[in-house]
Amino acid sequence: MSKTITLAVSILAATITFAQSDTMQGKIPDPLIVTANKYPQKQSTTGKVITVITKEQLEKSAGKTVAQVLNEQAGLVVNGAYNNAGSVQTVYMRGASSGRTLILMDGIPVSDPSMINNEFDVNLFSLDNVERIEICKGAQSTLYGSDAIAGVVNIITIKQNIQKPVNVQATVSAGNYGTLKSNLQLYGKKNKLTYTARYARLHTGGFSSAYDSTGKNNFDNDSYDGDVLNGQLVYQATTALSFKTFALFSKYKAGIDAGIFKDDRDYNINNKMFTSGAGFIFKKAHFTINGNYQHNELSRHYLNDSIHKTSTWFEDNEYFGKSQFAELYGNANLGTGMILIAGIDYRYSDYNQRYFSVSSFGPYKPPPFPTTSLNQKAVYASVIFKLLNEKLNIEAGGRINKHSVYGTNSTFTFNPSYLFSEHARIFGSISSGFKAPSIFQVYDQYSGNKDLKAETSLNYEAGISLQNKKINTRLVLFDRKIDNGIDYNYSTFKYFNYIKQKVKGIELEANARLTNAISVNANYTWLSPKETNQNRATNKDTITYNYLLRRPAHNINFTVVVQPLPSLSFSISAKYVSSRYDVGGYLRPDIKLDSYFILNGYGEYIYNSNLKFFANLQNITNTKFFDIRGYNSIPFIINAGLSVNF
Numbered sequence: 001m002s003k004t005i006t007l008a009v010s011i012l013a014a015t016i017t018f019a020q021s022d023t024m025q026g027k028i029p030d031p032l033i034v035t036a037n038k039y040p041q042k043q044s045t046t047g048k049v050i051t052v053i054t055k056e057q058l059e060k061s062a063g064k065t066v067a068q069v070l071n072e073q074a075g076l077v078v079n080g081a082y083n084n085a086g087s088v089q090t091v092y093m094r095g096a097s098s099g100r101t102l103i104l105m106d107g108i109p110v111s112d113p114s115m116i117n118n119e120f121d122v123n124l125f126s127l128d129n130v131e132r133i134e135i136c137k138g139a140q141s142t143l144y145g146s147d148a149i150a151g152v153v154n155i156i157t158i159k160q161n162i163q164k165p166v167n168v169q170a171t172v173s174a175g176n177y178g179t180l181k182s183n184l185q186l187y188g189k190k191n192k193l194t195y196t197a198r199y200a201r202l203h204t205g206g207f208s209s210a211y212d213s214t215g216k217n218n219f220d221n222d223s224y225d226g227d228v229l230n231g232q233l234v235y236q237a238t239t240a241l242s243f244k245t246f247a248l249f250s251k252y253k254a255g256i257d258a259g260i261f262k263d264d265r266d267y268n269i270n271n272k273m274f275t276s277g278a279g280f281i282f283k284k285a286h287f288t289i290n291g292n293y294q295h296n297e298l299s300r301h302y303l304n305d306s307i308h309k310t311s312t313w314f315e316d317n318e319y320f321g322k323s324q325f326a327e328l329y330g331n332a333n334l335g336t337g338m339i340l341i342a343g344i345d346y347r348y349s350d351y352n353q354r355y356f357s358v359s360s361f362g363p364y365k366p367p368p369f370p371t372t373s374l375n376q377k378a379v380y381a382s383v384i385f386k387l388l389n390e391k392l393n394i395e396a397g398g399r400i401n402k403h404s405v406y407g408t409n410s411t412f413t414f415n416p417s418y419l420f421s422e423h424a425r426i427f428g429s430i431s432s433g434f435k436a437p438s439i440f441q442v443y444d445q446y447s448g449n450k451d452l453k454a455e456t457s458l459n460y461e462a463g464i465s466l467q468n469k470k471i472n473t474r475l476v477l478f479d480r481k482i483d484n485g486i487d488y489n490y491s492t493f494k495y496f497n498y499i500k501q502k503v504k505g506i507e508l509e510a511n512a513r514l515t516n517a518i519s520v521n522a523n524y525t526w527l528s529p530k531e532t533n534q535n536r537a538t539n540k541d542t543i544t545y546n547y548l549l550r551r552p553a554h555n556i557n558f559t560v561v562v563q564p565l566p567s568l569s570f571s572i573s574a575k576y577v578s579s580r581y582d583v584g585g586y587l588r589p590d591i592k593l594d595s596y597f598i599l600n601g602y603g604e605y606i607y608n609s610n611l612k613f614f615a616n617l618q619n620i621t622n623t624k625f626f627d628i629r630g631y632n633s634i635p636f637i638i639n640a641g642l643s644v645n646f
Contacts, residue, residue, distance in 0.1 A: 047417025063616030086254020173641025222255030260630020266306030
């Protein structure tokens with residue numbers, strides 16, 4: 001660890017020296033964020049570790065998915081992002097396991113109660129429907145509740161600063177593997193009413209999801225068809241009071257294979273989501289009150305009805321999940337440098353499943369999973385102190401959560417930061433987080449355990465950020481400990497609270513404008529884990545692993561953007577992922593996956609204010625690599641098109 005810290009400090013020192021030179025021009029933006037403390041503030045004014053993916057960055061990611069964009073950020077690994085379209089997207093933040101990163105849509109939690117770990121399928125978002133993304137790392141359960149053990153990802157779809165009554169934007173692109181993308185947006189503002197309506201579609205013929213290790217079995221390609229439709233209405237009733245309503249419908253059908261190294265020519269998944277809700281904001285000079293309600297319905301349907309028989313000849317497996325979320329919160333400026341944030345929220349979820357299959361053993365139809373529900377109620381508060389002419393900022397807060405099965409638990413946050421000058425800030429935090437068990441883990445008739453408690457975490461963090469009009473850098477050291485981790489016990493065949501995980505790590509981020517025409521963005525993540533779990537090779541004893549499955553110790557992302565003309569820009573980006581382990585199979589040792597290095601590219605030409613041409617290239621060198629053992633990762637992919645707006 002000492003060598004890694006030394007390297008990180010050396011890189012940061014070199015960056016600081018570079019920043020002090022006078023060779024660069026331009027200005028690094030200081031974006032407005034909302035995720036840190038549930039109210040708008042400049043990113044530079046918070047001691048929390050926030051990464052913002054701006055609208056401009058998203059527009060230069062045409063051809064990518066939400067998962068692929070997240071996968072390029074410090075501290076984040078999205079396993080499946082580079083697999084065939086429709087593959088399971090598992091979000092790992094700072095080495096935490098699946099379901100320990102909370103996904104938000106416009107600040108409101110979204111999850112899938114039918115998933116074992118309550119995680120959310122980011123395939124259901126289209127990048128074309130996203131305005132920006134805010135990533136808040138470290139335990140965030142005090143403000144955001146369950147599942148925010150490692151942090152939150154806030155996918156923001158609401159447009160800002162709309163002025164004209166009618167705006168239209170259309171994008172269409174095509175690429176290899178029969179890929180066709182399209183997007184249509186209609187938005188505007190008329191008097192007190194602001195509206196947005198968007199539709200996005202993606203079709204691709206894809207490639208084989210499973211990897212043919214022999215190269216002789218003629219695996220078929222697995223296609224993907226997806227549609228996303230969403231809209232928002234905001235009515236500004238008075239200067240102080242506004243109301244909003246929103247809805248999103250998303251569906252996709254994707255071909256999947258029978259398993260690792262195993263093809264299936266007619267095995268498909270159909271996923272659907274419908275989300276709707278409403279809210280209000282009442283804002284006066286010294287306080288703001290927010291109210292939100294969201295209803296979410298999801299279904300996942302796996303169907304294998306092919307004459308191409310694998311181990312299972314026929315399978316019909318369908319999951320249904322519903323969730324509701326309601327919250328009331330506000331912030332108030334109490335004077336003398338104090339801001340109070342306080343709120344209450346309620347979460348409800350239910351889930352059921354039906355299953356039928358036919359194999360060489362005959363038909364199998366277990367009793368249907370009963371419609372079963374869980375709910376959580378919570379109250380939370382946080383106080384921010386701005387002292388010493390606002391150079392010293394201290395946030396202290398806590399949450400009390402009441403769960404319908406396991407009872408009451410609590411979390412806390414203590415987050416100080418100090419601004420030495422307008423260019424340098426140090427920060428740190430001690431915070432706790434929790435993850436409530438899912439419906440499946442509690443109520444499944446075979447593996448469920450009604451005695452499960454919440455998984456808990458304790459997070460330590462310290463760092464320094466340096467910025468001026470030329471460069472922005474941040475170095476963060478973190479240490480997280482998880483107790484009572486929820487996992488499956490292969491001896492009792494039940495879920496249990498046992499896993500212990502410790503992860504230390506470093507995140508180094510830097511972006512700079514070298515000249516008016518050239519900018520650079522880079523990040524590096526290092527993880528040092530220890531996880532105590534059942535021995536995956538025997539299931540009989542306990543072992544402490546010094547690695548995490550599918551999560552590398554070293555992860556580097558680097559991008560250079562060149563803009564020789566105001567109308568022309570292009571970029572080249574590189575990604576390096578160190579070797580890591582994947583599951584070798586039931587009662588088998590884990591398998592080491594090789595490290596890999598891939599190159600991506602993007603270019604755009606703005607013909608005029610209404611027309612733009614672009615091209616996106618992924619894995620330019622057509623490198624063969626694997627994020628998941630037994631499944632293909634993307635080959636060389638090109639996507640090119642145009643965007644029209646008026």
